[in-house]
Every structure is written in C-alpha cells, then in structure tokens.
Amino acid sequence: MVYAPRSTRHGALLVGTFAVLGLLTACGSSSHDVHSNPPLTSSGTAAPATGDAESPAPGTSAPGSASAGTGAAPSSVPQATASQGGGTTTTTATGSRCHTAQLRASVGRDDPGAGQENFPVVLTNTSGKACTLHGYPGAAFVSASGGQLGPNPKRESGSPVTVTLRPGQSAWAGLTFSNPGISGAKTATPAALLVTPPDERDSLKVAWTGGAVPVSGNSSSVFLSVLAPGTAP
Secondary structure (H helix, E strand, O other), rough: OOOHHHHHHHHHHHHHHHEEEEHHHHHHHHHHHHHHHHOOOOOOOOOOOOOOOOOOOOOOOOOOOOOOOOOOOOOOOOOEEOOOOOEEEEEEEOOEEEEEEHHEEEOOOOOOEEEEEEEEEEEEOOOOEEEEEEOOOOEEEEEOOEEEOOOOOOEEEOOOOEEEEEEOOOEEEEOOOOOOOHHHOOOEEEEEEEEEEOOOOEEEEEEEEOOOOOEEEOOEEEEEEEEEEOOOO
C-alpha cells in the first residue's frame, strides 16, 4: 500500500476545506441578493401613471364631485313673465302674490273693431320686489258719487296663467263691450273704473275717459279677459 506524503495530504485537505467554504459563501451571498435586490420591472409593465385613464378629461369632473359653475337644478316651475315692451319671456316664478298696495292701475287706449270697444286694463308693479298675478281682475264702472253703473263685467273664456311682475313690469286684461250706438243698449258715462287685482278685496280707482258705456238693455254686457304679460296685445 502506497501512502502519499503527509504534506501532500495536508494540502489536499486544505484545498477541500476552502472549496466547501467557498460554496457556503457563494450560497449566502446569493440568498442575500434575492432579498435586497428584487428583479427590475421592465418598462411598460408598471401600473398606469396618474393622469391617464383614471383621470377625468379636461373640463369635466370626477364622479361624485361638483362641476365648476353649476349648482342645484331649479325647483320652481317656469312661468310667464311680463316685459316692458309687451313681450313675454320665461323665467322662474319668484315672490308672493301681488297685493293692491303694490300695484298701480291704468286704462289704455280704445282699439275698436267689428262693433266692439276694446280697452286694455293694466296693472303695474310699483313695489321694490317681484310678485305674481293669476287669473282675472275685477272691475266696475262708478259715477262721480261712487255709485256703480251697470252690472259687474263677465269673464271671457280663457286659461288663466300666473304672471310674474318684477318691479316696474305690467300685466293687462282686455275690457270689451259692444258699441252702444250699434247695439242700442242704454248707456251711462262713468267717472271712474274700479279695478281689483286677483284675490284682493281693495280696489284701485282709475279715471275713465272712454265715454259712454252700456249699462242695461240689449248687448249691454261688459267682458274681461284673463291677465297676460305686458301692457297691450
């Protein structure tokens, strides 16, 4: 049996020991790198950047947030509104019912036609706030002493609307009757016309300059139409 010299065996043992230690060191180093340096993510695999698909488009708001310049939808129903030029616009009704103390009454020029006399009876808001009128006014011709001449006017058929009057705006109703010279009705010449706003008890007194009116006999009825925005047809 041949034995290797002691020095040779000792060198081989040292080489083997270093080899084992090297393997252990390499394993430990590899394990440490895994935990401290995770694999890099390649471009294009990351989560979407802020401002892409998850962001609202310019000029819009994200769900659940309010948009600039918007508010709650109006809860009031749009209604007819008088205009100074006699036209009609649509707006949201505001204010309470117009009371007699907030209004001024006047009678416009006669617009005769087909044997009829037609006068616009105008109510104007003289207060500092908006108010509304709905339906028909009341009216009565009176003498200089205050006595009523003839029966109360009748209501023409029509669909009442709510008219919103801002300060200074007006609504009108048509006062019509047959020309007494044609109908043969008995007449009287009033000193004034009393005008009562809808749902009010107090009246407004307007000087009457329209001449004789029918008070009895054939075709003596006087009629009033529903109130409409403006001052004349």
